Amino acid sequence: MTHKFPPSVLDLAAQVRLLLMDVDGVLTDCKLYMFPDAHGNMVETKGFDAQDGISLQWLNWRGFKTGVISGRVSPATEARAKQCKMTYIYQGHIEKIPILEEILADAKVAGENVAYIGDDLTDIVIMNRVGLSIATANARPEAKRCARYVTEAAGGNGAVREVAELLLRAQGHWEWLMKKYEIPIE
Numbered sequence: 192m193t194h195k196f197p198p199s200v201l202d203l204a205a206q207v208r209l210l211l212m213d214v215d216g217v218l219t220d221c222k223l224y225m226f227p228d229a230h231g232n233m234v235e236t237k238g239f240d241a242q243d244g245i246s247l248q249w250l251n252w253r254g255f256k257t258g259v260i261s262g263r264v265s266p267a268t269e270a271r272a273k274q275c276k277m278t279y280i281y282q283g284h285i286e287k288i289p290i291l292e293e294i295l296a297d298a299k300v301a302g303e304n305v306a307y308i309g310d311d312l313t314d315i316v317i318m319n320r321v322g323l324s325i326a327t328a329n330a331r332p333e334a335k336r337c338a339r340y341v342t343e344a345a346g347g348n349g350a351v352r353e354v355a356e357l358l359l360r361a362q363g364h365w366e367w368l369m370k371k372y373e374i375p376i377e
Contacts, residue, residue, distance in 0.1 A: 220347030
């Protein structure tokens with residue numbers, strides 16, 4: 192699906208060097224799956240979108256740093272973030288402002304050079320502190336009201352891919368990607 196991004200959003204996306212996001216409701220559809228292991232202990236896992244994953248790798252190839260800040264701790268999130276070559280993996284943090292400040296200092300970027308994708312109330316404090324705040328289509332109404340852009344796709348169903356396309360297009364990397372995969376440019 193090709194998206195038509197508003198010019199004001201493209202302008203903000205052109206300044207982004209770091210993409211951060213929540214996990215549940217952004218990289219996933221918010222569902223948690225519980226399975227018993229061989230000893231009868233419950234193990235939690237989640238479903239992730241493959242197209243979101245490859246788009247995060249494309250961002251990595253073009254020099255973007257990416258990361259997650261999640262209130263839940265999940266081995267599945269850790270594994271997925273590593274597969275997607277994320278620079279920052281923070282879990283178990285409902286209070287996200289100190290984590291954002293730590294990441295900004297480490298990455299040596301200003302808030303206006305950060306995009307953040309969120310879906311719930313705990314994300315709004317970060318959305319208010321970055322240059323490009325994004326809510327997923329399935330986000331809470333409060334998060335959507337605070338966002339500069341709301342994705343057409345829901346979390347866990349291509350929302351991250353949509354944002355990656357936005358960033359790649361805004362910064363002139365989309366044609367490079369099309370050539371790499373031998374796709375005629377639109």
